[in-house]
Amino acid sequence: MSGRPTPQLPSQVAELGTAAPFNPQLGDLAADTAKDGRVGVVVALPGVGAATYHLRPPGGGPAWSAPADASTLKPVPFRPTHATLVVTDAVYDLRAKQGSVAIVVHHEDGDRSEAALILTQADLERLHAQTGRMLADHERSGGGAP
Numbered sequence: 059m060s061g062r063p064t065p066q067l068p069s070q071v072a073e074l075g076t077a078a079p080f081n082p083q084l085g086d087l088a089a090d091t092a093k094d095g096r097v098g099v100v101v102a103l104p105g106v107g108a109a110t111y112h113l114r115p116p117g118g119g120p121a122w123s124a125p126a127d128a129s130t131l132k133p134v135p136f137r138p139t140h141a142t143l144v145v146t147d148a149v150y151d152l153r154a155k156q157g158s159v160a161i162v163v164h165h166e167d168g169d170r171s172e173a174a175l176i177l178t179q180a181d182l183e184r185l186h187a188q189t190g191r192m193l194a195d196h197e198r199s200g201g202g203a204p
Contacts, residue, residue: 080131080132082128082131083103087133088111090113090130091130096122097115098122110123136165137166143159143161156176157177
């Protein structure tokens with residue numbers, strides 16, 4: 059990663075919205091921003107024998123507390139498993155000198171989210187060469203036209 063921001067294509071800037079508050083339940087994984095993002099399993103809820111949330115590391119270890127309003131707790135997202143293309147036209151932004159294709163990211167829990175795959179000129183050239191090789195392999199295997 060270069061450390062410099064990647065410009066977004068104007069059509070892909072999402073509108074900012076207000077996220078629903080995170081109210082973890084027993085057994086949920088949560089990252090605690092007051093503990094440098096430490097991840098824990100919620101083992102006690104406020105009001106159920108405790109004045110705060112109690113978390114414990116997933117593999118065991120000492121528990122810690124988090125505020126009853128869950129202000130320092132954030133959900134831990136499921137890992138992505140793969141991405142698939144959305145059937146839309148790819149876009150090339152001459153100003154930013156990059157291309158974009160819409161994708162769907164599939165997660166371990168079966169959930170999906172839409173995203174944009176941003177490709178620099180070098181990425182586009184590499185992808186062109188790789189897909190060309192895959193298509194040639196497909197045709198050689200007797201698969202015919204895709």
